[in-house]
Amino acid sequence: MESLQRELGPEVLSPPDEPSRYAVDGQEPLALAQPGTVEELAAILRLATEHSVPVAPYGSGSFVHLGAPAAAAGMALCLARLNTIVAHEPADLTVTVQAGVTLGDLQRCLGEHDQCLPLDPACSDEATIGGIVAAGASGPSRFRYGTSADMLLGMRAVAATGEPMRAGGRVVKNVAGYDLTRLFVGSLGTLGVLTELTFKVWPCLPERAMVVGWCESCEQAQQVAAALVASQLEPVFVELLNARSLGRADHWPLSTDDGGSAVVIAGFWGTDAETSYQLTEAKALFLETGARPEGVRGEDERAGRLWLRTLVPRIGGGPAGLVTMKLSVLSSDVGKVISKAERLAGDFGWRCAAQAHAGNGIVYVIVEAPSPIDEPPERVAGLCEELRAETQRLGGWAIIERGPVAVKKLAGVWGNTGAQWELMASIKRAFDPAGILNPGRLTDGR
Amino acid sequence: MTKRGLIRELVSIAGRDAVVHRPEELLTYECDGYTLARATPDVVVHVGNAAHVQDIVKLCAREKIPFYPRGLGTGLSGGCTPVDSGQWSVVSDQPEAKHGTLANGGGVVIALNRLDKILEIDLRNRIAVVEPGVINLALTEAVQGDGYFFAPDPASQQACSIGGNIAENSGGPHCLKYGVTANHVLGVELVLPTGQVVQLGGKTEDAPGYDLVRLVIGSEGTLGIVTKAIVRLLRAPQSVRTMLAIFNTVRDAGQAVSDIIAAGIIPVALEMMDKLVVGAVEAAYGFGFPLDAEVVLIVELDGLEAGLDEGMRRAREICQNNRVREIRMARRVQERLLLWTSRKGAFGAIGRLSPSFCTQDGTVPRTKLPEALEKIAAIAEKHGVRIANVFHAGDGNLHPLILFDDRDEEQVRRVPGIGGEILQACVALGGTITGEHGIGSEKIEYMPLIFDEPDLSAMRELKRIFDPGGICNPGKVLPPELEAARA
Numbered sequence: 001m002e003s004l005q006r007e008l009g010p011e012v013l014s015p016p017d018e019p020s021r022y023a024v025d026g027q028e029p030l031a032l033a034q035p036g037t038v039e040e041l042a043a044i045l046r047l048a049t050e051h052s053v054p055v056a057p058y059g060s061g062s063f064v065h066l067g068a069p070a071a072a073a074g075m076a077l078c079l080a081r082l083n084t085i086v087a088h089e090p091a092d093l094t095v096t097v098q099a100g101v102t103l104g105d106l107q108r109c110l111g112e113h114d115q116c117l118p119l120d121p122a123c124s125d126e127a128t129i130g131g132i133v134a135a136g137a138s139g140p141s142r143f144r145y146g147t148s149a150d151m152l153l154g155m156r157a158v159a160a161t162g163e164p165m166r167a168g169g170r171v172v173k174n175v176a177g178y179d180l181t182r183l184f185v186g187s188l189g190t191l192g193v194l195t196e197l198t199f200k201v202w203p204c205l206p207e208r209a210m211v212v213g214w215c216e217s218c219e220q221a222q223q224v225a226a227a228l229v230a231s232q233l234e235p236v237f238v239e240l241l242n243a244r245s246l247g248r249a250d251h252w253p254l255s256t257d258d259g260g261s262a263v264v265i266a267g268f269w270g271t272d273a274e275t276s277y278q279l280t281e282a283k284a285l286f287l288e289t290g291a292r293p294e295g296v297r298g299e300d301e302r303a304g305r306l307w308l309r310t311l312v313p314r315i316g317g318g319p320a321g322l323v324t325m326k327l328s329v330l331s332s333d334v335g336k337v338i339s340k341a342e343r344l345a346g347d348f349g350w351r352c353a354a355q356a357h358a359g360n361g362i363v364y365v366i367v368e369a370p371s372p373i374d375e376p377p378e379r380v381a382g383l384c385e386e387l388r389a390e391t392q393r394l395g396g397w398a399i400i401e402r403g404p405v406a407v408k409k410l411a412g413v414w415g416n417t418g419a420q421w422e423l424m425a426s427i428k429r430a431f432d433p434a435g436i437l438n439p440g441r442l443t444d445g446r
Numbered sequence: 447m448t449k450r451g452l453i454r455e456l457v458s459i460a461g462r463d464a465v466v467h468r469p470e471e472l473l474t475y476e477c478d479g480y481t482l483a484r485a486t487p488d489v490v491v492h493v494g495n496a497a498h499v500q501d502i503v504k505l506c507a508r509e510k511i512p513f514y515p516r517g518l519g520t521g522l523s524g525g526c527t528p529v530d531s532g533q534w535s536v537v538s539d540q541p542e543a544k545h546g547t548l549a550n551g552g553g554v555v556i557a558l559n560r561l562d563k564i565l566e567i568d569l570r571n572r573i574a575v576v577e578p579g580v581i582n583l584a585l586t587e588a589v590q591g592d593g594y595f596f597a598p599d600p601a602s603q604q605a606c607s608i609g610g611n612i613a614e615n616s617g618g619p620h621c622l623k624y625g626v627t628a629n630h631v632l633g634v635e636l637v638l639p640t641g642q643v644v645q646l647g648g649k650t651e652d653a654p655g656y657d658l659v660r661l662v663i664g665s666e667g668t669l670g671i672v673t674k675a676i677v678r679l680l681r682a683p684q685s686v687r688t689m690l691a692i693f694n695t696v697r698d699a700g701q702a703v704s705d706i707i708a709a710g711i712i713p714v715a716l717e718m719m720d721k722l723v724v725g726a727v728e729a730a731y732g733f734g735f736p737l738d739a740e741v742v743l744i745v746e747l748d749g750l751e752a753g754l755d756e757g758m759r760r761a762r763e764i765c766q767n768n769r770v771r772e773i774r775m776a777r778r779v780q781e782r783l784l785l786w787t788s789r790k791g792a793f794g795a796i797g798r799l800s801p802s803f804c805t806q807d808g809t810v811p812r813t814k815l816p817e818a819l820e821k822i823a824a825i826a827e828k829h830g831v832r833i834a835n836v837f838h839a840g841d842g843n844l845h846p847l848i849l850f851d852d853r854d855e856e857q858v859r860r861v862p863g864i865g866g867e868i869l870q871a872c873v874a875l876g877g878t879i880t881g882e883h884g885i886g887s888e889k890i891e892y893m894p895l896i897f898d899e900p901d902l903s904a905m906r907e908l909k910r911i912f913d914p915g916g917i918c919n920p921g922k923v924l925p926p927e928l929e930a931a932r933a
Contacts, residue, residue, distance in 0.1 A: 091708040092811045092842075114710060136652070149660060150629050163900040171809040173626065173841045173881035175615045175664045176889075176896055177923065178905045182628070182660035191656075203710025226570065232593075232684040234750060270753055277752040328650040330571045360651050361571070396650045414654040419644045423911060424655045430907040442655065 001031055001075075004047050008033070012040050013075070022058055022076035024441075025069040025405045029056060029076035036081045038158065038195050044077065045193065046162030049434045055160075056438055057189035059100065059131025062123040065324075065402040066135055067188045068413045071440030079130050082195060085109050087170075094153060094170055096198040099130025114204045118145035118236075130194040136186025140237035140267070143359040145202065149185045156196035157184060160432040170198050183427070190442045191431040207275040210267045211282040213291030214260035218242060218342070218354075221262035222335025224289045225358035228266050229331065231285060233278050235266045238359040242338055245353035248366070262338075264291060264358070321366040322350065322380050323403035325387060329396035331361040340390050341365045348383050364401070381410035388415050447509045449488055456491050456554070459501045464560075466490040475555050478521040479602075480888050481852070482804060482862060485528045485551030487514065492557045496635065496643075496673035502556055503671065503918075504641035512553035512917045515667040517579060517610030520602040522805050523886025525614065525666045528553050529921035556671060558609050564588055565674070572679045573632060573649055578609025578672050585677070594679045597624035600882070601790040609672050615664030617882035619789065622840035623714040623748070624680065626882065628663045635674035636662060639918035649676050661908070666884050667919045669912040683748035686714070687758045688776040688785060691743040691765045692736055696720065699741045700816035702768040703839045706745070706761055707812060713761070716840030717744040720819075722799060723792050723836045723847070730795035731788040739771065743839065744789060792836040793847070799834065800849035806865050808872030809881035812842040821871040822846050829864050831857075843881035844872065866892060885923045893925050903927075 005013045012035055019028035033055075035041035048055050054074025058064070079100040086096040090113040097106055103117075104125025110116050120139030121132055131137075133155075138147040145151070154168025167180035184191055215221040218240070225238045243261050264286070268278040279295050286293035329337050338354045345352040345367050356363040367383060369375050384407065388398035392415070400413045425443050429435075449467075456465045466472065467489040476484040493499050506513045516526040528551030561577035564585060568574070569592055574585060582603040585596040598611055599618035606616070612634065617626045624630075633647030647659035662669055693699040703716055719727065720741050728735045735742060743765070747757045762773055776782040788795075796803050810818045819835060822844070826833040834847040848864050850857040865888075869879040873895045880889060893902065905924055912918070 089811065089813065091704050091813045093707055094811070136657075146625070146629060149657060150625060159900070159904070164898075165901055165904055166898070167901065169876075169878050169896065171811055171842055171877050171881070173617055173621070173809050173838070173843045174878045175626075175882055175884055176878050176880050177885065177893065177901070178908055179615075179628070179660050179664050180901075180904060180908075182657050185657055185660075186652075187656055203712065205710075229572070230570075230681065232681060232750075234683075270750070271756055273756065274750045274753040277750060326652070328652045330568075330649060332570045362651060395648065397648075397652070397654055399654050419642060420646055420658055421655060423644065423658060426911040427656060427908065430911060431904070 001053065004051060004053065005031070007047060008040070008044060012036070012044065016076065021061065022078070024056055024064045025408070027070055027073050030073055031075040033075050033077045034081055035077070038082070038164070041077070041082070041193060041195065042158045042162040042164065045158055045160055048075065048436050049161050052434050053436060054439050055436050057134065057193045059128030060102065060126045062127035063131055063135035063137055067438070067441035069405045069408055069440065070438060074436070077193065079128060079193070086196060088113070090115060093201050093203070094172070094198060095201050096170060096196060097129050098196050099128060099194045101129050103127050103129060103132060110201055111204070115201045116204050117151065117199055117201050119148055119151065129197055133185055133197055134187060134189045134194060140239050140357055143238055143357060144234065144236040149182045151199045152181050152185065152197060153200055154198040155181045155184060155194060157192040157194045159192045160434060160437050165192060168198065172200050188438055188442045190428055190438045192437070205269045205271065207272050208267065208269045209275045209279045210265055210296045211279060211286060211293050212263055212265050212296060213286040213293040215262045215264065215291045216260060217335070218262045218338040219335040220290060221264050222332070222358065224264045224286055224291045225334070226332065227285050227289050228264070228282065229359045231281070233268070233281055235282070236269045237265070237267045237357065239265045240334060240338070240356040240358040241265070242342065242354045244351055245355045248353050260292070321353070321368040322372050322375055323367050323384060323407055324401045325365045325384060325398055326401045327363040327365060327387070327391045327396060327398045329361045329363065329391060329394050331359055333394045333396070334358050334361055334363055337363055337391060337394065338365070341387055344383055344386055348379065361396070377404055377406035377410055380404070380407045384411040392416055447511070452509070452511065452554070453489055455505055456489060456502065459505070460491050460493055460498045464492045464494060466492070475516065477527050478519045478524060480522050480524040480804070480886065481802065482858065483524050483527060483529070483887055487528045487555040488552045490555040490557050492560050494560055496561070496637070499556060499637045499671050499673050500641055500643060502554065503637050503639060506554055506917055507639065507641055507915055510915060510917060512920050514553060514555045514919050515613070515671045516555050516557045517607035517613070518559055518581070518605055520606040521610060521614060521886065522807070522883040523880070523888040525884050525886035525922060526555070526919070527551070527887060528555065529887050558607065558671070561673065569594060569679070571649070572681070573676055574679055575674060575676050576608050577674060578607060578612070580608050582606050582608055582611055589679055590682065593682045595682055596677060597621070597630050597680050598627045601793060603790070608675060608677065612663050612672055612675055613665070613667045614882065614884040617838065617841070617843065619715040619717050619838060622716055622838065623712055628660055630678045631659060631663055631675055632678060633659055633676040634662055634672045636670040636672055638670045639913035639915060647676065664884070666886060666923050668909060668922050670918060685751040685754055686746060686748040686782070687754045688744065688746045688782045689758065689762070690774045690776070690785065691745060691770045692739045692772040693741050693743065694739070694769065694771050696741050696819045697816040698768045698770070699743050700819065700839070702743065702765050702770065703815060704813050705764045705768065707840065709760060709764060711747070711757055711761055713745050713840060714748045715744060715746040716838070717789055718742065718835070718837055718839040719789065719792060720835040722832065722834035723796070726795040726798045726834070727788040727792050729798050730791060731784060733784050733788045736772070744785060789836070796834060796847055796849070800832070800851065802852040803834070803847045803849050804861050804865060805883070806844065806846045806848070806868050807880045807883035808869050808877055809841065809843045810872050810875045810877035812840065814875040814877070815839060815842060818844060818872060818875055818877070822868055825864060825867050825871065829860065831864060838881070841881065842877065870895065887921055890923070890925045
């Protein structure tokens with residue numbers, strides 16, 4: 001580490017002032033690298049590979065809870081100084097940014113031209129674009145706009161060896177060569193360090209509105225969501241929340257005590273005529289399926305802002321629970337799997353908050369206990385395994401998104417493995433022969 | 447292994463009626479929609495199920511015989527055509543002899559056309575499970591009565607297979623709003639070139655680990671053979687409006703396209719055809735296009751009825767601001783369908799203009815469209831050839847059709863170079879060399895225009911991981927390593 005520091009200079013590599021800020025699963029880095037240019041970044045990685053020093057790419061820390069515990073401590077590689085918006089071409093609906101640009105800065109830049117990137121993961125405006133992509137993070141509006149994998153047009157990265165790499169481009173249609181860009185989405189910084197990303201962006205629409213409906217049960221809420229999805233309305237999102245999750249919401253504008261046990265929230269975005277029409281139709285649809293609807297028009301902010309992130313509660317952003325799991329199931333199984341999670345948590349003497357992107361079958365479950373530090377990890381892991389077994393029985397996946405290291409180790413972060421994991425491990429080895437990039441985080445020791 | 451021995455083994459795997467090996471029968475498989483490079487395989491097997499694929503791949507792996515997955519042969523970049531790999535002990539009746547030339551590439555074509563079953567339709571979850579040989583349009587036809595559709599709609603959708611769409615990451619006129627094939631595939635069952643079967647992705651979203659589904663999509667059949675796909679179905683839009691805008695100059699039409707996008711209108715399709723193409727499709731379909739127009743633009747909006755008239759009004763206004771000569775609204779369903787039949791039949795109609803044509807597929811940033819078209823016109827003039835243009839204007843995806851006579855060897859020889867000049871022009875404008883047709887064997891030599899050696903070597907690493915023997919659709923996508931780099 002000292003020889004690295006001599007070569008790079010103290011401005012680029014130093015002992016971290018607050019090592020805890022960059023800790024991953026409680027493991028603090030030995031050094032902090034803060035490259036100001038891609039060339040410096042490349043030099044750092046070249047040296048790290050040479051000296052076999054583990055590297056943990058770091059944006060704002062919004063998603064460091066994802067993945068298996070790192071195999072070894074090394075340096076935190078902070079991308080925050082690579083924060084230039086390289087090019088915004090409003091007439092092409094494309095934008096190219098360096099990985100350290102924050103989501104907030106990007107949306108502000110796009111908003112000046114009434115455009116936006118409809119990406120709304122549960123994180124603050126300070127989250128970096130590179131981090132969001134590397135984490136594969138998404139939010140409610142993926143129902144209409146997809147995830148970052150659907151929005152990305154191209155990328156630049158630096159390989160573990162320090163070689164620059166690029167894939168895709170700045171055009172909206174491009175099938176030249178293998179799609180490395182999407183291989184990096186959700187790769188948790190294990191294949192290379194993203195330095196630049198190009199997205200297609202969307203025009204902002206003038207009006208937005210939400211319909212919120214209370215339901216008797218998660219299963220009923222599921223029926224409401226299904227009816228919305230099957231209709232010809234064009235919701236931006238269809239979220240299903242159990243009652244407990246509303247209690248965790250940071251900006252929930254409505255009553256949280258309606259006696260129901262779940263709510264469905266549908267969001268609409270369009271011209272005045274489109275939004276009014278959808279508000280009326282959606283309310284009727286809620287009533288037909290037995291939910292008690294309430295309409296909300298979002299007039300408190302310019303349309304250019306990502307309204308979803310401020311109006312929809314984000315349970316992922318609330319206080320940590322015992323463990324957070326992300327379940328992927330068929331959208332028709334969302335209600336069932338939430339009820340199961342509630343019952344299971346009850347059996348353990350805990351409770352759970354659940355929020356689902358109901359149209360996509362993505363369910364976040366936060367398990368809460370009155371006194372989390374007193375709960376033995378074996379019990380927590382036991383619940384995770386039971387919920388995972390139930391999810392897998394339904395043909396889905398269940399990963400541990402956030403939890404104590406001991407629980408992650410006991411239950412495993414990713415769950416079921418198959419032959420495809422061998423391919424993934426080979427890819428990891430090919431891209432990072434010295435195994436320095438976030439070792440163990442994604443391939444879980446394989 | 448001798449050719450006779452190979453045929454015997456293939457017959458024992460897939461049955462006698464599945465195996466094609468007589469020279470006259472093999473002619474059908476010497477090329478796809480890209481006709482400038484031809485090579486016949488040693489044998490073609492029309493597999494009847496996924497287990498056949500696995501067994502044949504295992505046989506090929508054992509005997510080091512190259513194999514080429516083939517859907518319905520509508521590809522436009524030579525993606526399923528055998529090529530001379532130069533390094534195989536290609537099967538022969540004389541065990542030690544090599545006979546792999548461009549005229550006879552050899553190897554086994556694994557034809558997937560009989561795997562044409564829709565295995566499952568789940569409208570509640572908006573997914574379908576299909577075999578790779580299912581025709582693109584057949585899936586939409588199976589669900590449209592219930593108000594759903596499969597979004598990728600390449601112009602060849604009546605004839606192309608979903609497996610082929612996955613291999614090429616196909617687009618189509620309506621991908622401007624709905625995205626390309628990659629946006630609509632959740633999972634695949636893949637027979638690896640080693641014979642191992644893996645399930646990538648699935649019916650549920652966000653599979654853990656690296657996104658290998660998206661890696662396989664668009665890999666042009668070089669990483670394995672898809673034997674099953676889980677695809678997304680979309681709810682049909684409530685309503686649709688289509689208009690035809692006729693312009694006197696390409697520049698005005700191109701500017702109208704840019705202005706429509708910049709105004710925040712996202713049509714479901716923005717398609718352009720130039721005078722040559724309009725002449726050909728008018729002769730073929732009699733839609734009533736004006737034959738003296740320089741260029742026509744199809745603008746289609748879909749979505750909520752409540753918003754369409756306003757959207758169309760704004761699009762018309764933009765066209766008017768760009769000196770549109772005439773605007774026609776499609777008033778009846780039949781009129782709209784005929785307009786689309788004309789557009790999607792454009793490639794076929796070109797046969798009226800010329801004995802042969804070669805399609806290019808460059809993409810430029812949408813604002814650079816007029817400039818790109820001017821460059822293409824200059825290239826046509828320089829070489830004394832006619833180039834017709836039909837393209838996805840909203841995506842900046844050009845399809846210049848180089849017209850030539852395949853009986854004239856001199857012309858045939860010059861066509862690839864002309865195509866190359868067009869691609870170079872696209873790259874110089876910040877674009878790329880293929881938007882939806884793939885690299886195949888056709889555009890390999892242009893890969894270095896857009897990728898540096900480290901990028902290509904990362905792709906080669908991936909290829910090696912999936913296909914260590916290098917037998918799966920060799921000679922496609924990736925240019926050979928430089929001698930220096932190999933040494």
